[in-house]
Amino acid sequence: MTALAAAVLALAAAGCSSDEGSSSDGAAAPGSADTVVSVVSTDDACEVSTTSVPPGSVAFEVTNEGGSPTEFYLYTADDDIVGEVEDVGPGLTRTLTVQDVVEGNYVTACKPGMTGDGIRADFQVTAAAGSSSSSG
Amino acid sequence: MFVSNALIGLREGLEAALVVVILLAFLVKTDRRWGIRYVWLGVGTAVVLSVVLGAVMTFGTRQLSFEAQEIIGGTASIIAVGFVTVMVFWMKSAARSISGELKGRLDRALDLGPLAVALVGFLGVGREGLETAIFFYATAQAAGAGNNLPLLGWAVGIGAAVLLGYLIYRGALQINLGRFFKWTGVALIFVAAGILAYGIHDLQEAGVLPGLETLAFDVSGTVDPSAWYAVLLKGIFNFTPATTVLQAAAWVLYVATVLYFFLRPARLPAAPPSSTASPTVERSAA
Numbered sequence: 001m002t003a004l005a006a007a008v009l010a011l012a013a014a015g016c017s018s019d020e021g022s023s024s025d026g027a028a029a030p031g032s033a034d035t036v037v038s039v040v041s042t043d044d045a046c047e048v049s050t051t052s053v054p055p056g057s058v059a060f061e062v063t064n065e066g067g068s069p070t071e072f073y074l075y076t077a078d079d080d081i082v083g084e085v086e087d088v089g090p091g092l093t094r095t096l097t098v099q100d101v102v103e104g105n106y107v108t109a110c111k112p113g114m115t116g117d118g119i120r121a122d123f124q125v126t127a128a129a130g131s132s133s134s135s136g
Numbered sequence: 137m138f139v140s141n142a143l144i145g146l147r148e149g150l151e152a153a154l155v156v157v158i159l160l161a162f163l164v165k166t167d168r169r170w171g172i173r174y175v176w177l178g179v180g181t182a183v184v185l186s187v188v189l190g191a192v193m194t195f196g197t198r199q200l201s202f203e204a205q206e207i208i209g210g211t212a213s214i215i216a217v218g219f220v221t222v223m224v225f226w227m228k229s230a231a232r233s234i235s236g237e238l239k240g241r242l243d244r245a246l247d248l249g250p251l252a253v254a255l256v257g258f259l260g261v262g263r264e265g266l267e268t269a270i271f272f273y274a275t276a277q278a279a280g281a282g283n284n285l286p287l288l289g290w291a292v293g294i295g296a297a298v299l300l301g302y303l304i305y306r307g308a309l310q311i312n313l314g315r316f317f318k319w320t321g322v323a324l325i326f327v328a329a330g331i332l333a334y335g336i337h338d339l340q341e342a343g344v345l346p347g348l349e350t351l352a353f354d355v356s357g358t359v360d361p362s363a364w365y366a367v368l369l370k371g372i373f374n375f376t377p378a379t380t381v382l383q384a385a386a387w388v389l390y391v392a393t394v395l396y397f398f399l400r401p402a403r404l405p406a407a408p409p410s411s412t413a414s415p416t417v418e419r420s421a422a
Binding site: 067080081083084087088090091092093094099114115 | 137140141144201202267270271274275277278283285286289290341343348349356360361362377378
């Protein structure tokens with residue numbers, strides 16, 4: 001039993017190291033990220049507070065103001081998942097933190113009802129963005 | 137808002153409780169009450185670990201990467217399937233020994249030890265435990281900000297899952313012994329197939345297995361994932377409206393293989409039941 005618990009904790013510790021472009025979900029202190037982006041997900045809209053951020057770590061604070069559980073994904077331009085947060089119940093705020101995100105074009109997607117391709121928008125990571133933080 | 141979060145709690149509770157409940161019913165029904173405390177030991181360890189890790193991830197600055205989370209969840213699920221498969225064939229041989237086909241005691245080599253029992257309890261609850269803990273903290277934070285509905289809803293959902301689990305446990309105890317083994321075995325096979333499919337999907341999300349976007353079917357147009365019947369289907373059978381080809385193939389292969397070997401009459405009275413590629417567990421296993 002202790003051996004198994006130790007193995008799980010070892011795996012967790014290994015995952016805790018800052019990988020290139022690694023991400024995590026939860027509701028972790030978004031203040032530890034370089035940039036905080038607010039996302040408001042409703043039944044038919046996905047409001048992302050900013051669509052251009054500088055490289056580094058980005059925390060997406062996803063608030064569900066719709067009626068059904070939603071998900072939030074960050075995709076590369078090639079539709080690979082960079083990070084996701086699922087099961088954002090109505091009324092909840094959950095945070096997706098992406099570490100070491102590099103310059104490039106990305107796509108954000110809210111999926112109200114946790115189904116389909118979702119409500120997508122382009123998202124840019126560029127050094128020219130300067131520091132930005134969430135507004136509203 | 138209350139209902140949606142209650143349904144999430146219900147689903148998470150069911151996913152955790154089902155295997156544990158059937159194992160408990162089996163232990164009681166076959167006079168193996170010694171195993172009960174080990175089940176709770178495994179379950180308790182999983183709960184504590186999930187709550188602690190969930191708090192670290194919610195309030196701390198150290199993070200578990202998305203890939204690592206999915207790999208842990210996926211691997212734990214697949215390991216759980218291995219143990220449940222062993223459990224299914226243990227039930228089959230227990231049925232035969234009780235019905236007198238096997239003269240004398242149950243073959244000791246096939247008897248589950250305390251560690252195996254605790255592990256099934258641990259894996260059954262722990263494989264989704266971290267996600268559930270993080271969700272709970274999110275509802276607690278909403279409550280702290282003034283909105284109690286998600287937390288209350290979720291708690292009611294978990295409570296309903298516990299109640300449903302208890303009813304299944306009681307119901308399983310009522311079934312006559314002969315049928316009990318066969319039908320709980322069959323039920324477990326379908327539940328395990330769902331867990332296998334779920335684990336595969338997690339590994340596909342982590343990029344460890346390919347084919348995340350290659351869907352076998354997508355009925356989410358007709359089956360809304362947040363509707364109550366979809367929630368029950370997901371909680372009990374891990375049925376998802378959008379299923380990948382790899383998931384579907386694994387599910388079909390698992391059910392076909394294990395069901396065949398489980399239902400096939402044993403050839404010789406003293407022959408141990410055939411098993412698929414699953415680990416055998418002995419009492420002395422460390």
